[in-house]
Amino acid sequence: MDTSLLFWNNIISTCGVPRIITSDRDPKFTSELWTNLYDMLGTKIPFSMAYHPQKDGLSERMIQTMGISLGDHLNKNLLSIHPTAKDVHDMWKKACEKDAKCIAEAKEYNKQRWDKSHKEPDSKEGDQVLVSILNFNNLKGPKKMRDSFLGHFTIIKLIGKNEVEVRLTKDFSRKHPVFPVILIKPYFQTEEYRFPSSKKNPTAPEIVEVEDSPGPVKRIIKASKIRLNGKDQRQYLVRFKNQTADKDKLLAEDAIPDANLHLRRFRASRRTE
Incomplete structure (x- = not known):
């Protein structure tokens, strides 16, 4: 009981209560110390067993594997066997730095590819937009025959850079009016408005001669x-x-x-x- 109080007063009071304790059922941990301590905390702590690890089999297996690996690879005369062993730490550090550099370059490359075909939305209040039907579940008619976008709707509010609030029509009054910018696109009234340089001069309609029917x-x-x-x-x-x-x-x-x-x-x- 005295040891439990020492642990409480000197460890828990400064560092906090351990969240997870991974150990086998050694007498040092299953003794009266831990029983009394966790009775005071109101916490239960289940321990695993060496060859019956239902509770924490991953840790048990990892500890055993690590012990075997260290026993196979570490020797007292390692430097005499492999003279470059003393440089392993420096080699490891350089490898980590190289990996970090490669990851940063890959992120920059992917960013450039994305930026080439994407741009920041330039929507503003009052714009006319179409809204994707992705989150509309109450639309009528066959699914394959529906339009991909609904609208047009008017933007009444910008919510940060990634969302907009639109004024929905009466048919969609029960739908939440806030949508992410990836689900909207600008609405253009006419082709001439979209492509002003492609206006064509009006021409007379083409007259097609129809062959006379031989009769009824x-x-x-x-x-x-x-x-x-x-x-x-x-x-x-x-x-x-x-x-x-x-x-x-x-x-x-x-x-x-x-x-x-x-x-x-x-x-x-x-x-x-």
Whole structure:
């Protein structure tokens, strides 16, 4: 008990209570000293066992491995075996300095690469911005068909260099209005505003001559499939009223007047054949 009081008055009062004590179950630590001391602190201290280290197996294994390594590599006559052993400390120091220099150079290189393609945000109050949908979970419609950004919204407040507060519309009134700058981008009203040097002079619309139709469609004679621009396209041989067979034409479905009506008749006639 006296030793416990000495430890309390001279160690704990000046250095504080040890947070972790790693040791095996040596009698010096499992004795009445530690039992009484930690009873006074109201703290429990579990000890590990040498070959049953459930509590601190990492430390036990590390201590054993370190002892084996030191026994294998340290000798009393080390200098006579390896004359350069006395320079190990200097070599280690130089290696650490070289490593620190390489790390600093790598950090500077990565910083330069980042700075080439990134710049500090220059947003200000009143700017119109678009907001990424990354943190919007209540949007309607198929996920793959949504736009990547919503808006436009007006910046009403800058919060430091990395966040902005925007005025959300009524549809998003329950959403928190503060967003990081990496989730916003400027909103431009027109292409002319974005690219003022690319304005084109107005030109007259191009007049395209359309070939006169031979007349109203009489019936569809047959269907065929052709390869056009790397894609299969179905076309139909159409005969026109009051026209001979030499006036028949291959037309796509969208080019046939009343296509649905004539296609139903064509398919019905094929089923009865």
